[in-house]
Each structure stands twice: as C-alpha cells, then as structure tokens.
Amino acid sequence: MPQQIPQSPGVCPQCGCTELFVRKDFPQKLGLGIVVLAAVSFLILAARPTTFYLGAWLLVAAVAVDAVFYFFVPRVITCYRCRFDLRNIPIDPAIGPFELATAEKYRAGRQ
Ligand SMILES: [Zn+2]
Numbered sequence: 001m002p003q004q005i006p007q008s009p010g011v012c013p014q015c016g017c018t019e020l021f022v023r024k025d026f027p028q029k030l031g032l033g034i035v036v037l038a039a040v041s042f043l044i045l046a047a048r049p050t051t052f053y054l055g056a057w058l059l060v061a062a063v064a065v066d067a068v069f070y071f072f073v074p075r076v077i078t079c080y081r082c083r084f085d086l087r088n089i090p091i092d093p094a095i096g097p098f099e100l101a102t103a104e105k106y107r108a109g110r111q
Pocket of ligand 1: 017079083
C-alpha cells in the first residue's frame with residue numbers, strides 16, 4: 001500500500017491533527033557530532049601555541065559546514081501530536097516553526 005497523500009497539507013495523514021510545524025530534515029546526531037568533533041579538535045589544537053591558528057580555522061570551517069547544511073537541507077512538515085514527517089509536499093507558508101508551547105500541550109496529552 002502506498003503512503004497516503006494528504007489532500008490538505010495542513011492536516012496530518014496519520015492522526016488528523018491540524019497543528020504542524022516546519023523543521024529542517026537534518027539528523028540531529030550528525031549535527032551534534034560535527035559540533036563535538038570541532039570542539040574537541042579545537043581544544044587539542046589550541047593547547048599548543050604553534051597549532052592554535054589551526055584550531056581557530058577549524059572552528060571557522062565547522063561554522064561554514066553548519067551554514068551549508070542549514071541552507072541546503074530540505075525542510076519537512078512534522079505533526080506535533082504523533083511526530084509524523086510529511087515529506088515531498090510543498091511547504092505551506094501558514095505553517096510556522098516549532099513552538100515549545102504547542103509541543104507541551106501535546107506532550108501533556110500523551111501522558
Ligand atoms: Zn499526527
């Protein structure tokens with residue numbers, strides 16, 4: 001069975017919830033890995049005056065990699081209630097970014 005295609009992009013096809021948010025479709029572990037790797041490398045390189053500048057450049061490079069990901073990673077629409085990701089559909093400009101207050105409402109409802 002093919003995945004249901006939502007008729008209206010403002011409704012979750014899994015649970016029918018109408019509260020959705022837009023987020024970057026980026027694996028969080030990979031993002032965290034880049035940050036940790038850059039930080040550890042910087043500390044090692046910065047410990048010696050002769051390699052300090054390499055550490056500084058490494059941090060600049062990490063920021064640049066982050067920026068590249070930010071601009072090129074596609075966005076997905078995610079459901080607040082069931083966290084289902086709606087991919088390959090146009091992003092409705094009416095759908096805003098993640099809001100903690102709305103997420104808390106559904107988190108409380110699950111318990
Ligand atoms: Zn849902």
